Amino acid sequence: MDVSEHVLSAGRAVLDMVEREWQPLSPGELELRLDQAVEDILESDLMATLQAQPPPPASTIYVQLLQSQANVGPQVLNTGATTPGPPEEDVSESEHLLETVDSAAVKYIADLLQSSKSKTRMAGRARLSLSHTVLLSLTLLTERLSYRCVSRRFHLEKGNIHRIFFSFCERINSLKEKQIQWPVGEEAAEALFPLYSPEKKEEDEEQSVPQVLGVLGHTQIPIRLPIGKHDLESTVPEVKRMKREAHPDSWLNLELVCDHRGRFLHCRISKGSDVDRGSALRDRLKQHPELMPSGSYLVARAGYPLTAHILTPYTRSVGPREELFNKTLEGHFQILDQAVANLRARFQRLRYLDIGNYERARAVVLTACVLHNVFLDMGQVVQGEAEKEEAITGEGDVDEDGVCRRDAISDVLLRSFDSGSV
Incomplete structure (x- = not known):
């Protein structure tokens, strides 16, 4: 193996580690922080100068107020402390953000995290409020x-x-057990829906309809x-290889x-x-049939x-009954195709996770x-x-009890169809 390939692999590993653990300020970010520091200094100097000057006469304030009202027209005067507004670009971004992430959702999720028993401390050098942390994270997920x-x-x-x-x-992730729950008892009964809906509402027939x-x-x-999965021994250039050979x-x-x-x-x-x-x-499900x-x-x-608990389609010897x-x-x-489509539409980062670490990628998806x-x-x-899930040729593992139940259900379904009740 060429020495340059070893160096390239080692360099990627170091960069990935730096990305996960610590990243220094880029030139742009350093410039941003310097601008903010200069603005703070200028603002403090200006406030000190204003405080050192004697207050203007009341008549002068009255004249200035009338002039400002004449200039701005019929607007509500804000007498409280104000902060400089964001640039026009930031305003448009903020409006788009409010459309993407509803403020009620931010508050609801923040309350969930606040009430959770998780003792995990939110990371980050900046002292962000919980609501701003939620807003930032939802921004990364939804856009x-x-x-x-x-x-x-x-x-x-x-x-x-x-x-x-x-x-x-x-x-x-610590909320998974509460938010993604398998229904039991009354919740399971409410979640059930019929495999098919018979037109005839006979009581005996309704009871025999399988429930989903x-x-x-x-x-x-x-x-x-992940870096370790690249085939360094291949002579094909890396970019072409990744396009041609999906790992x-x-x-x-x-x-x-x-x-x-x-x-x-x-x-x-x-x-x-x-x-x-x-x-x-x-x-x-086999170990806990009560589920x-x-x-x-x-x-x-x-x-x-x-x-006995999972029904799948017929893949061979397909006749009218099986069809x-x-x-x-x-x-x-x-139903599932639409749910997956809604998941991807809301959380657009799932289109491609630029994360080479499996555990972190898994945490984002969860x-x-x-x-x-x-x-x-x-x-x-x-x-x-909605997009249809990729079809698989051939049947998966087959349980004899499952075969018998599928055949029995398909027989009842065909009889109901022939009698005109479906």
Whole structure:
């Protein structure tokens, strides 16, 4: 292996470590801080000069007030202390920010963090209030902005913003158990919805209709490839190689279960090289069957395990019965597709996470999932354009009990269709 390649790899590792732990001020950020320091000095000198001068006569103040009213027209006079307004560019950015992040959401999330039992201290050299910390972090999540751009908006150093943001993610991650919960008891009963809706409202038939607790599926979040995963022995130039050969760990697998409202009931984040789909959830439901109400199921696309609790489509020997069953399931898959689209539309940083550290990338994705439920509970939904989950050829793991239940349900569904009740 060439020495220059070793040096290049070592340099990348050092840069990645510096990015995670500490970043010095860039020339632009240093200039910003110097400008602020000069403004503070000039302001203090001006205030000292004004305080040293004798106050003007009352008649002079009255004349000046009349002149100012004549110049500004019928506006409300602000007699309180004022601060210089932001430049026009900052005003437009602030207006866009208020449209993207609602102030009520900032307060709601800040209250959640304030009431949480987590003892984690928010990081950062600057003494930001909790509400400003939430606003800064939501800005990074909801908009595809660089740290430099956010630095100019909030007048903080890039390295400080980096620490504040990941400290916020750590605190939000601690809320996962409360915000992403598997429903039980009355909550589970309220979450159920029918696999299909019979037109005839006969009591016996309604009781026999299988119920769906949630839709199981996944999406992929692209991330920056970790430094250690680059193939340094390849003779192909690095940029061309990354475009041509997608490494499995250049994305995260986000496995989700959502209810009919699009609320996440289950969330599992794994590396792209992890190809086990739904196996952990399958084992959990097998060990704790009480998590599934009687007569209820999860529905999932092909490639997921077919079990007594998870229904998947037919992939071979497809006739009229199987086609009807698959079409019925396909209608439910759109619920998850829309929930994923809404997640991506609100948290645009998920389009590409420029993070080479798996744990930190995972923390950001989990933060977005937790906040997805928070915003949904607040009634704030951002509609995204749904995309169909990538289809998988072939069936996943098959449980004999799952095969029997799927066949029985498809038989009932076909009879209902032939009798005109569906």
